[in-house]
Amino acid sequence: MAKLVGAFAASHAPLMARAWDAVGPERVASISKTFEELSRRYHEARPDVLVMISPDHWVNFFINNLPSICFGVGETHNGPPEPWLKGVPYKTIAGHPEFAMHLANTAFANNFEPSLTHHMELDHGFVIPLWRMGVNPPPAIVPVIINTVEPPMTTPQRCVELGRLIRKAIDSFPGDLRVAIMATGGLSHSIGEHDMGRIDEQFDMDCMAEFKTGNIEQLVRFLDQRMEPAGNGTAEVRNWLTAHAAVGGKGFDMIGYHPYQEWYVGCGFASWVLPQAAA
Amino acid sequence: MAKLVGAFAASHAPLMARAWDAVGPERVASISKTFEELSRRYHEARPDVLVMISPDHWVNFFINNLPSICFGVGETHNGPPEPWLKGVPYKTIAGHPEFAMHLANTAFANNFEPSLTHHMELDHGFVIPLWRMGVNPPPAIVPVIINTVEPPMTTPQRCVELGRLIRKAIDSFPGDLRVAIMATGGLSHSIGEHDMGRIDEQFDMDCMAEFKTGNIEQLVRFLDQRMEPAGNGTAEVRNWLTAHAAVGGKGFDMIGYHPYQEWYVGCGFASWVLPQAAA
Amino acid sequence: MRDYWLSKLMFDLQQPAAAEEFKANREAVLARYPLKPEVRAAVDADDVTTLAKLVNPYLIRFYFFAVGRNEAWFLERIRKTGPAASNAANKEAAHG
Amino acid sequence: MRDYWLSKLMFDLQQPAAAEEFKANREAVLARYPLKPEVRAAVDADDVTTLAKLVNPYLIRFYFFAVGRNEAWFLERIRKTGPAASNAANKEAAHG
Ligand SMILES: [Fe+3]
Numbered sequence: 001m002a003k004l005v006g007a008f009a010a011s012h013a014p015l016m017a018r019a020w021d022a023v024g025p026e027r028v029a030s031i032s033k034t035f036e037e038l039s040r041r042y043h044e045a046r047p048d049v050l051v052m053i054s055p056d057h058w059v060n061f062f063i064n065n066l067p068s069i070c071f072g073v074g075e076t077h078n079g080p081p082e083p084w085l086k087g088v089p090y091k092t093i094a095g096h097p098e099f100a101m102h103l104a105n106t107a108f109a110n111n112f113e114p115s116l117t118h119h120m121e122l123d124h125g126f127v128i129p130l131w132r133m134g135v136n137p138p139p140a141i142v143p144v145i146i147n148t149v150e151p152p153m154t155t156p157q158r159c160v161e162l163g164r165l166i167r168k169a170i171d172s173f174p175g176d177l178r179v180a181i182m183a184t185g186g187l188s189h190s191i192g193e194h195d196m197g198r199i200d201e202q203f204d205m206d207c208m209a210e211f212k213t214g215n216i217e218q219l220v221r222f223l224d225q226r227m228e229p230a231g232n233g234t235a236e237v238r239n240w241l242t243a244h245a246a247v248g249g250k251g252f253d254m255i256g257y258h259p260y261q262e263w264y265v266g267c268g269f270a271s272w273v274l275p276q277a278a279a
Numbered sequence: 280m281a282k283l284v285g286a287f288a289a290s291h292a293p294l295m296a297r298a299w300d301a302v303g304p305e306r307v308a309s310i311s312k313t314f315e316e317l318s319r320r321y322h323e324a325r326p327d328v329l330v331m332i333s334p335d336h337w338v339n340f341f342i343n344n345l346p347s348i349c350f351g352v353g354e355t356h357n358g359p360p361e362p363w364l365k366g367v368p369y370k371t372i373a374g375h376p377e378f379a380m381h382l383a384n385t386a387f388a389n390n391f392e393p394s395l396t397h398h399m400e401l402d403h404g405f406v407i408p409l410w411r412m413g414v415n416p417p418p419a420i421v422p423v424i425i426n427t428v429e430p431p432m433t434t435p436q437r438c439v440e441l442g443r444l445i446r447k448a449i450d451s452f453p454g455d456l457r458v459a460i461m462a463t464g465g466l467s468h469s470i471g472e473h474d475m476g477r478i479d480e481q482f483d484m485d486c487m488a489e490f491k492t493g494n495i496e497q498l499v500r501f502l503d504q505r506m507e508p509a510g511n512g513t514a515e516v517r518n519w520l521t522a523h524a525a526v527g528g529k530g531f532d533m534i535g536y537h538p539y540q541e542w543y544v545g546c547g548f549a550s551w552v553l554p555q556a557a558a
Numbered sequence: 559m560r561d562y563w564l565s566k567l568m569f570d571l572q573q574p575a576a577a578e579e580f581k582a583n584r585e586a587v588l589a590r591y592p593l594k595p596e597v598r599a600a601v602d603a604d605d606v607t608t609l610a611k612l613v614n615p616y617l618i619r620f621y622f623f624a625v626g627r628n629e630a631w632f633l634e635r636i637r638k639t640g641p642a643a644s645n646a647a648n649k650e651a652a653h654g
Numbered sequence: 655m656r657d658y659w660l661s662k663l664m665f666d667l668q669q670p671a672a673a674e675e676f677k678a679n680r681e682a683v684l685a686r687y688p689l690k691p692e693v694r695a696a697v698d699a700d701d702v703t704t705l706a707k708l709v710n711p712y713l714i715r716f717y718f719f720a721v722g723r724n725e726a727w728f729l730e731r732i733r734k735t736g737p738a739a740s741n742a743a744n745k746e747a748a749h750g
């Protein structure tokens with residue numbers, strides 16, 4: 001039996017790689033503390049496998065074949081192709097085909113029909129959080145890509161069901177495996193649209209409060225109404241919602257919120273307190 | 280309001296293009312009569328849009344991003360790339376983006392998350408039936424690709440739900456459109472496996488009897504148990520099942536069955552008698 | 559609705575080598591994409607407002623970066639486009 | 655489990671030009687695919703039984719057609735493979 005040993009959420013703003021110092025030393029110190037705490041909690045969980053829920057930012061997929069939900073089932077993944085991520089220490093990253101295929105089979109048996117990829121590149125959405133947390137070497141990564149870049153998209157309600165599916169796959173995996181989940185992206189931001197650069201702090205605060213409350217139906221209604229007006233990049237909160245549902249909708253604990261205008265993104269970081277002790 | 284005006288099923292054995300005469304004049308005459316009757320029924324339906332449910336035989340998609348269910352939403356599609364289909368009169372085929380995007384939106388609102396393609400090549404699975412039926416020019420084609428070539432695959436039960444979804448999209452489309460459905464592929468065959476070339480006539484007979492009976496639950500159980508042992512290509516009967524569910528599970532009418540060993544495939548052809556008169 | 563070939567051009571120019579070729583020999587690269595005349599005209603004019611209606615917002619941002627426009631130039635123009643350009647494809651779903 | 659690079663080789667050789675290059679200059683083509691040594695050995699030996707366990711059945715059929723083996727040659731060898739080679743990936747689902 002595999003076991004869920006941790007769940008984490010982290011923004012992946014590209015400018016945290018390209019312009020880290022642009023926000024000034026005080027704010028760098030502040031977000032560094034957040035990453036340290038996130039890293040501490042992550043390392044305490046000691047996962048063998050990390051299910052990373054992240055978008056593909058037009059790296060692997062295009063509109064000639066755009067998946068809504070895709071699982072990475074390969075033995076290995078390539079590191080990020082973005083030229084400005086040359087420095088990150090991830091060239092080839094191990095996958096976990098056994099768990100990933102079990103997740104896929106669980107999906108097909110439970111009314112999900114994901115695309116599957118046996119070989120992909122993990123873009124900044126995957127590697128920036130790992131890199132800033134100092135996760136090196138990374139554990140085996142099982143990518144779960146939810147399309148949050150091009151409409152139409154998976155509904156929030158189905159993200160809840162997807163999260164429950166991931167949990168079901170963890171709980172039913174016939175092997176002794178410590179599995180953690182990391183959702184990346186969000187909170188509010190807008191890219192390539194009329195309000196590019198806008199951070200909707202009110203949305204971010206209200207959103208985190210909804211996660212904290214732990215009423216999933218109410219959170220879904222909140223996102224149905226307010227996610228889209230908070231900027232197109234805010235669609236990535238779907239990933240947080242999926243992790244939240246996998247955990248069971250309780251235990252959300254915000255570690256830090258850094259709405260730095262220079263980075264364009266309301267950067268948020270959180271973990272979930274799991275009901276069972278992860279021994 | 281769009282209207283479902285016809286539903287058809289046809290095998291797409293490549294050897295019907297590459298080795299038509301190999302089965303001898305009598306059998307050529309017999310299958311030609313079947314195609315004539317299928318064509319007559321098709322033309323009587325006068326569709327503006329044809330939803331074609333067919334696999335992709337490793338033409339558009341590979342295991343770097345293999346969709347389980349994919350809708351073709353493009354303005355146009357390219358004709359078949361197979362060199363041995365140079366002769367077919369389909370270079371560029373119109374799509375119907377409005378209906379296709381309506382189908383996609385209906386899917387996302389009803390627990391389906393298909394991949395979407397804005398540009399694809401329609402392989403022999405699409406064009407052989409149209410070509411042998413003499414459909415030229417073709418109507419606007421909306422491709423629905425169900426993965427039937429590489430496990431794991433969409434379950435028969437979900438194909439039933441997909442069929443009902445297609446019907447829901449037709450019934451709810453806000454425009455005056457005559458829509459027909461054509462499922463291609465099947466019946467029993469095996470490609471690239473130990474039993475390559477085997478036609479399972481008993482399966483095919485039993486399968487057609489189940490379609491005729493019109494008990495969808497029983498048909499799903501039948502396919503769950505007997506589709507896989509009848510050869511890997513038999514997986515394509517999923518497409519027939521999807522069309523069957525779109526129609527409502529009644530009215531299946533076999534036009535011809537041609538299990539010609541030289542073509543490797545238990546070739547079957549059918550249409551559904553629709554409950555409402557298609558005026 | 560997305561313009562497929564415009565989208566493909568912008569997608570492909572994410573590769574640094576492709577972007578270099580585009581800067582050096584724009585005509586030759588564009589010849590490989592069967593753009594509709596009005597789309598081609600918008601590309602030639604760097605018409606952000608028109609192009610934004612035809613492609614994904616991430617891709618248009620990548621594109622103007624790839625062709626050497628700086629962020630201030632792009633921000634000034636993208637801010638003049640209306641809301642929901644990117645959500646046209648989803649409008650029906652949002653209202654359904 | 656599928657072997658990714660073997661699958662990719664067989665997928666790519668569907669293009670007639672790629673198949674021609676492969677026939678003319680096999681080494682150069684193979685050098686572009688990081689095949690594991692045992693997989694490479696099976697390719698070199700035209701070992702249908704071993705290769706059939708690693709790739710989709712449609713792709714292995716395309717492959718031997720592309721490299722010029724006739725149907726009788728392929729049928730003789732594929733018939734010696736056991737059942738369910740292609741269904742290994744699905745085994746758990748089938749039993750679940
Ligand atoms: Fe992002």
Ligand SMILES: [Fe+3]
Pocket residue numbers: 291334336404464465512515
């Ligand atoms: Fe087929």
